[in-house]
Amino acid sequence: MTENNQPLTNEGGTMRASYHGFGFTDQYNVDRRFGGNAGYKAYVQQAHAAGLKVVQDAVYNHVGNTHWILQDLPMKSWLHQWPTYTNTTYKYQPITDPHAAPNDKRVTLDGWFVPFLPDLNQQNPYVANYLIENALWNVENFGIDAYRIDTYMYNDQPFMNRCNAALLAEYPRLHIFGESSVNNVIDQAYYTRNKIDFPFKSNQPGGLDFVLEGGLLGALKEVGTPAATGWDGGAQHLYQTLAQDVVYENPNKLVTFLDNFDHDRYLSVIGDDFDRYKMGLTWLLTTRGIPSMYYGTEILMKNFKDPTDAEVRKNFPGGWPGDAENKFTAAGRSARENEVFAFAKN
Numbered sequence: 001m002t003e004n005n006q007p008l009t010n011e012g013g014t015m016r017a018s019y020h021g022f023g024f025t026d027q028y029n030v031d032r033r034f035g036g037n038a039g040y041k042a043y044v045q046q047a048h049a050a051g052l053k054v055v056q057d058a059v060y061n062h063v064g065n066t067h068w069i070l071q072d073l074p075m076k077s078w079l080h081q082w083p084t085y086t087n088t089t090y091k092y093q094p095i096t097d098p099h100a101a102p103n104d105k106r107v108t109l110d111g112w113f114v115p116f117l118p119d120l121n122q123q124n125p126y127v128a129n130y131l132i133e134n135a136l137w138n139v140e141n142f143g144i145d146a147y148r149i150d151t152y153m154y155n156d157q158p159f160m161n162r163c164n165a166a167l168l169a170e171y172p173r174l175h176i177f178g179e180s181s182v183n184n185v186i187d188q189a190y191y192t193r194n195k196i197d198f199p200f201k202s203n204q205p206g207g208l209d210f211v212l213e214g215g216l217l218g219a220l221k222e223v224g225t226p227a228a229t230g231w232d233g234g235a236q237h238l239y240q241t242l243a244q245d246v247v248y249e250n251p252n253k254l255v256t257f258l259d260n261f262d263h264d265r266y267l268s269v270i271g272d273d274f275d276r277y278k279m280g281l282t283w284l285l286t287t288r289g290i291p292s293m294y295y296g297t298e299i300l301m302k303n304f305k306d307p308t309d310a311e312v313r314k315n316f317p318g319g320w321p322g323d324a325e326n327k328f329t330a331a332g333r334s335a336r337e338n339e340v341f342a343f344a345k346n
Helices: 036-049 068-072 102-110 125-142 157-170 185-190 210-221 236-242 274-286 335-345
Strands: 009-011 014-016 026-030 055-058 146-149 175-178 254-256
Touching (some): 026 036, 055 125, 125 157, 210 274, 274 335
Parallel strands (some): 055 146, 146 175
Antiparallel strands (some): 009 014
């Protein structure tokens, strides 16, 4: 949605534009392909008139390498600078591990996500103020209802607390939930309001529930197999995750999901099994938390991330001129797709 005026970059051996939208080049401009600022404001107003709320993606950790500020960098400390290029390890353990080496934590937090997304130094007060003011401006100017914060765990956490506090002081009904891709409840709780005696206390109201996604998929993949009857098998994957909800201040503010644009699509993961598909969707829509459904799940879109993430981010059929099929209409969907669409809708 935000302007991503990026050149082609190498993604898994294929040159692609910043189609995913996370290489911001101007946080104050909505991409002209989406109608610019005026078009986005009108979209939010129309959504509200229809009783819908709008969630906006926010990226504080990095920007695109052609961002206008980088063309004349205000100061060297605007970015995390290294003697030679240093990528994050993507390891979350050093952040909460009381025995972690300081350098391991620094590389996780200050290393760049990828070479073409420069890493912002949020400990620089000018950078912090710029990002917070922009976040407030977005809510005020467009009237959005929630923020999904990309790469939440890679941000400076005291900065995130300051930003969250500023937003909630002005807009107490705003929901904030960040992306922290971890595989256990303790690390996930660290990034939201929790009841654990961590040295650092997060004030984030919600978060994306990656651990529950793992529990849901683990249970579904073992349905009907000998493993399902084991002590830790089948539905136990789901139960053992939910049984640890005591660590969260309010687990109902976690956003639950079965897949997303970084993961293999749900239907492919469960082996194209229609009965398991319906079971998982029922669990998603009735379990605690705020359910989120990735586009296309309602019409059985599938694929694995092979060779790149682009394989699970394909266009919804019918959204573009020249599409051979239009899945937005019942006539354009197969009988099975219409059955699934009705199941998800009802």
